[in-house]
Amino acid sequence: METFDHVIVGGGVVGASIAYHLACKGAGKILLLERNDLASAASSRAAGLVLQSSTKFSKTPLAKLTVDTIPALEEELGESVGYHQVGSLRIATSEGRATELDAMAHDASKWDIPVHWPNTTEVGNMVPWLDTSTVHKTVFLPTDGYIDPYLLTMFYIRAARARGVVVRPRTDVRDVLVSKQEVSGVMTDTGQIACGTVIDACGAWAAVFSERVGFPLPMAPVRSHYWITEPSETYGGDHPVTILPDVAAYTRPEVGGLILGVQESRSVTFDARELPDDPAVFSPTKGEEHWDVLIDAYEGLAQFFPTIKSAQFSSYICGLSSYTPDGEIILGPVPGVSGFYAAAGACGSGITLSAGMGDVITDLILGLQPAFDVGPFRPDRFGRIDPFCEPFRARCAAARASKSR
Ligand SMILES: Cc1cc2nc3c(=O)[nH]c(=O)nc-3n(C[C@H](O)[C@H](O)[C@H](O)COP(=O)(O)OP(=O)(O)OC[C@H]3O[C@@H](n4cnc5c(N)ncnc54)[C@H](O)[C@@H]3O)c2cc1C
Known part of the structure; x- marks a missing residue:
């Protein structure tokens, strides 16, 4: 059976950035799995705004990191991504x-x-x-400015691949394998893969995916x-x-x-x-x-x-877009199963926050102290909820309506 240290599920901008940041910090053997084409969901449809300031101050340093990371990616790949600053x-x-x-x-x-x-x-x-x-x-x-969101995703992917990450589109992850309350692998449409960490970067499908470990994330499409x-x-x-x-x-x-x-x-x-x-x-x-x-x-x-x-x-x-009721993102370990992490609920700002989300989750996985306060992003901050029911979804829609970019 193939074995990796970390398996990232979802090949949008968030999963791609996590792959890049894990590789930059020498996190071991990394695999990214995407069931369709890379960046074929929200990450290719975004308007591509990169806005570092919002009324949610918790996100500001994460957004700034994206602006700082763009030139680093360009230097690694020797090419411009075309950020319109x-x-x-x-x-x-x-x-x-x-x-x-x-x-x-x-x-x-x-x-x-x-x-x-x-x-x-x-x-x-x-x-x-x-x-x-x-x-x-x-x-x-x-x-601030705007960027082609598909290109940015592909820049993260290319830089991650250059650092040894294995990237497999067209691979559906069907289940998470758990042994004694710890992640032991994933089941895909082509077989089983052993790993110590699974990162749920499934975008609009992230709550459906995390439900497999008994904790549907507090977010709605x-x-x-x-x-x-x-x-x-x-x-x-x-x-x-x-x-x-x-x-x-x-x-x-x-x-x-x-x-x-x-x-x-x-x-x-x-x-x-x-x-x-x-x-x-x-x-x-x-x-x-x-x-x-x-x-x-x-x-x-x-x-x-x-x-x-x-x-x-x-x-x-x-x-x-995936929204939470409080307009804060979801980033961190999911309760109940050790080794299962979520990076989702980007509240319409996943392009802007991509580098910050990748950097923070990498630190949490590696047991490093993130440079920023991640308390507001905890996946369990609402307790156990049903994210699929109408009243919860209405709260997420209200968060979008009141978003002041
Ligand atoms: C119209 C629109 C405009 C937007 N404008 C902006 C903007 O201007 N600025 C900004 O910052 N953000 C914007 N956003 C939000 C931004 O697009 C998202 O926050 C971001 O793309 C989320 O990235 P992601 O990687 O989490 O999700 P996605 O790009 O949706 O990727 C998730 C991936 O996971 C895959 N997946 C799911 N389940 C599985 C599974 N079981 N196995 C394998 N793969 C799986 C899916 O196929 C998908 O490709 C906009 C969004 C929309 C829709």
């Missing part, structure tokens, strides 16, 4: 929201993330299509989506990412046009047990209903985006 502008229209920006900026500064306060004229110059007449205060983080305009003279140009928390929306440049993301007040959620194994055969949006969501958002958006009704939206991308 255009910065992010976060806009407040009220005193309450301005107070939130102050707190976020203070937290970012603590981690040496550069912060600027542009005036309204400067904001107008940075984003010419934006109506700044109701802007009260704006913070600019110049080292929630629909996330965005629209893309045709290339246009109005929206083209490498503007900063623009965060509009007052209308729960964001924009970023996309090949001469614009991506527009809108958080719904009640996002659609799913019972993870009913999702097909292959995300290619599943869409969280049925038919053309998403145009109604966009039209419902027009009124609020027009405050910043006066030309929205004439914008030519030509594409729509949707997928599943």
